[in-house]
Amino acid sequence: MARRYQINVVQAITWNYSIAAFLTWIFLKPQPSSITNAPFNIYLLLGVLLPAIFYVMAAAVRNAGIVRTDVAQRLSLLISLSAAFLLFGDHLSLLKGIGIATGFAAIFCLIPWQKKHVVAQSNKSTWIYLLGVFLGIGVIDILFKQMALNKTAPYTASLFVVYVLAFAVSIIGTIYQVKFKKRRFLFRNIFFGWILGLFNFGNILFYLKAHRALEHDPSTVFTAMNIGVITTGTLVGLLVFKEKLGILHKLGIALAVAAIIIIGYSA
DSSP: OTTTTTOOHHHHHHHHHHHHHHHIIIIIOOOGGGGTTSOHHHHHHHHHHHHHHHHHHHHHHHHHHHHHHHHHHHHTHHHHHHHHHHTSOOOOOHHHHHHHHHHHHHHHHHSOOOGGGBOOOOSHHHHHHHHHHHHHHHHHHHHHHHHHHOSSSOHHHHHHHHHHHHHHHHHHHHHHHHHHSOOOOOHHHHHHHHHHHHHHHHHHHHHHHHHHHTTTOHHHHHHHHHHHHHHHHHHHHHHTSOOOOOHHHHHHHHHHHHHHHHHHHHO
16 A cells, blocks of 8 residues: 555654554553663664564565565564573473464465565575564564563553654654655655554554463464464455455465464463
């Protein structure tokens, strides 16, 4: 939609964090005084990585194509799951293992494998962008888990600080683009960014709530999140953008539903 309506993605990302911070302040009523002993290193990393990963993904799509970028993003689940078992003390039961394996099968089926989405490049920068997507998404998942588990500050205040930091970093990116790249500042980018921010706010809020509710079961949250994102994207493509689903995609949706049921039952 951004391409169709000539939306500047960098500017939209910036204003997305402004409305996310505003909604956090209005609905969650964070208390800034409660974060005196908070993990500011995690806040700073998330404040930089959240907008940065959008820029890296955009570069990856331009240089490597949608397919490779999507694969790199989905495979980042390997980092999250590794952290769940190695860092957060999760235990792999037989049922959970079956659910995770089913989830990976669903992700594989739902990736858009059409050749028209592939950009045939093999230079070094292409793989750097893909590696950046893979590592960036995985590290962000782990940082949000650490933030959710932190007991020194309420997650509401933590979320507000992260959004404000991400907005500040994004503002720098927007100023650089307008001043040095000579891109026009347009008000429609603010409106589009606010719509994006509504979903971003809800997504991260419930992601944190899930990690707090399933404190000792992070693999369930990591897997369900990734399955949910790609399945919803596929369904929106089908229902809103009238994309056609092949047999592999239909199988992927069925496997995704099965994986969520299995993982939910094993939690």
